[in-house]
Amino acid sequence: MAVTKQHEDYENRLEALIKEMPDYVVKYVDDKLDIRSPLTLFNYVRDFREFFNWLIAEGIVETDSIKNIPVEALESLSLDDANNYFKFVSRKKYKVSNKDDETKKIDTKTVNRHKSSLRSLFKYLTVESEVSAGKPYFERNVMAKIPIKKVTETLNERAKKITDKIFIEDMDIDFLEYVKNEYAVSLSPAQMRYFKRDKERDFAILSLFLGSGIRVNELTNLRIKDIDFSGKEISVIRKGGKKDTVSITPSSLEDLNNYLKVRKEIYKAGDGENEYLFVKYYKGMPEPLTNRAVEDIVYKYTKSFDKRMSPHKLRHTYATNLAEQTSGDIPLIMNQLGHTQSDISLLYINTSREKQRKAAELLDQRRNKEY
Template sequence: MAETRQHKVHQKKLQELVKIMPYYVGEYVDDKLDTRSSSTLLNYVLDYKMFFEWLISEGITEAATIKEIPLSVLEKLKLDDAKNFFKYLQRRDIQVSKNETKKPEKISVNRKISALRSLFHYLTTQTENDEGEPYFYRNVMLKIEVNKVKETLGARASKISTKIFQNNDDASFLWFVRNQYEKNLPDGSRKRIFFKRDKERDLAILSLFLGSGIRVNELTNLRLKDLDFELNIISVIRKGGKKDTIPVVPEAMRDIRDYLDIRSERYKATNEDSDYVFISKGSTSPSPLANRSVESLVKKYTKAYKSNKSMSPHKLRHTYATNLMEETGDIHLLMRQLGHSSTSTAALYSNPDQEKAQEAARQLGLRRNQLNKD
């Protein structure tokens, strides 16, 4: 299984986090490492940390530290206490900006329920003490319901459509970055200097997102050997460490070629096959771009294009997917291009019922206007 830079970082963070966890959490992680990604396990253990900290703050355990929390606390945890933890999660305020807070998304709370269910299931069915019995039998988490997010496929598809580039806006956006963005920056400013240095790189990144639909992690892990300009394809590492090869819009490959023409000189980079494609200029040597850096630059350019609408790499992926579906109508091609295993996920980009409803509404509006004229 191929490992990305992000997975290696998460694996290291996971190892450090496990050190402050009770021994049984360490056993759980060790048992699941071969079947679940380090990224998933890291998120789970972060959820356990929040849960254990809550147990201590509420006086449900006498342990002074997370590491000291005994199995008996989980075994004897009252249903009301378990429910109160999830009420706490649902009702707490999350800071989104200096003057703004929001309540957690249901999907976030559901993930924490799933994480704790997984741990309790392991402790009550997949462990063994000296007597050959599970660590304990009573699983209070089985009594906690997952509050599924009730949303139709049409509603989800409609929500996506309001947050992506429509019609030819993706092409107009790339034109804006190529020809107009610099003009909006003050002469001699640091922003203008850095843009001129990074213009070809940033354009290549934006163009590749809109010309292939790859994920941000797939982009930041691209190596020079993964680019095939003859066939206009790239090799990527999908979720789960699976290797895949996908076609790219030729214009996007040309933008990458333009970037590579200046990459060595401008970033003092080598051209070894194993070198990362997208890099930043460090004080001593170049370093591969991090996911967060790519997310920031996408947000910066999309907000400059539409001042009230900054976007993420995932929204550029959605834009590509919608355009591909409109162009081909082939859901299986879409699944392969995006690395999806489920047609229900891919179907979000094709919503004929919504399109029919919109057309019907337009026709009814024309009819109303005609009657008003008469």
């Protein structure tokens, strides 16, 4: 299995986080490391921390430190208290990042993730672990009584949500033209300086998302050797550390090549085949871009053009265009996007069918004009 930069980053973050945890959580993480990714475990332990802090804040456990919460407190936790915790989670609100006066409630999927996290921990403590004479930490599992509310949506409904948040028709082309020719017009002198420095790199990033449909962590882990100009392909590391090869549009390859021509001079970066492709110049040294840095680049340009979008929305845009151009070739879409289930790829078929419906209506308008 290939080890990505993101994998190493979450291993380090997980290692720092478990220092705050009780011994039984440390043991849980150690036993799960071979079957769960560091990202999943980090998110789980972060959920445990929120749960433990709630237990202390509500006076259910009397201690001044999460590390000192005894396992017996979980054994004796009442069903009412468990339900109250998930009510607390589901009623939390957060600010919409680009709207100062707007808040949203946590969605059902996020609440379900909190439930899954704690169900995993309690199952480990009551079934999977052995601490004394072949017995687990305790036997009463209150979290097994907590139902997970299934989120039900049709493919059409999910596809409609995607359509509302991506570039449709030729807007992806218009967006790239805007970044290339119009974005700089409204910049201050200081902003212009950074834009001129990074424009080839940033444009190559935007073009690559829209010309290949790769994920943000797949992009940040690209090395120079992963670009095959003659084969018009790039090698990526998928979820689970699996290596894969995907096609890339010729125009995106050209944009990558334009970036590579200036990469060494601007960022003082080496050109060895194992060097990271996308880098920044920081404190006199080249450093690979993080996922967050790439997300911020995408946010900046998309917000200026139309609406704030994530790299994942650019991936959705590419997938929808691919579905339309290939008349909904599901195996091809699955291979290109690294999907393991066909129902995910079907989302983009439904999205492209919406485009076809609108096109049919426009064609019908021509007929109506003739009568």
